[in-house]
Amino acid sequence: MLGRTYDTQVCSIARSLEMVGERWSLLIIRDALFARVTRFGDFQHNLGIATNVLTSRxxxxxxxxxxxxxxxxxxxxxxxxxxxxVSLIALTEWGDEWASPIDPPILYRHSVCDSAIHATATCDACGSVPADEVAIRIGPGMPAEYLAARRGGTRAHS
Known part of the structure; x- marks a missing residue:
């Protein structure tokens, strides 16, 4: 089970959650991004968030x-x-499909031409790809000691 921090996770998702993974965080950022909210009092009013929590975030x-x-x-x-x-748009699209009993309450549109905006996984060579075609590879930021420990643990179970 994950604790209050993700120090032991070698993962950019975990590092991102350290910054924006608290309950109100993405809603504050949503209002700042898409409703152009900047004032403390407007965040508090729009979200109904306690002032001490808002101050902390x-x-x-x-x-x-x-x-x-x-x-x-x-x-x-x-x-x-x-x-x-893009992360918020992706979460919105997921929520529209899997967590909402009604049609989407918000549609993202391109302000220049009014076409729909979507978050997609994109291949440099092929364009848009479905999630089941996304694979992972070890990246250059993977600590060598983490890989060594994983290899050691794998051998012990073989």
């Missing part, structure tokens, strides 16, 4: 470089924060 976003302070009460997304847009 916003301070954590500033520390992580996801938001920056702009004046006394404004919180503005940085490029790092705005880069979460």
């Amino acid at each position: 916003l301070e954590a976003f500033v520390t992580a470089g996801i938001m920056q302070r702009d004046g006394a009460a404004d919180y503005v997304l940085t490029p790092k924060g705005r880069a979460l847009a």
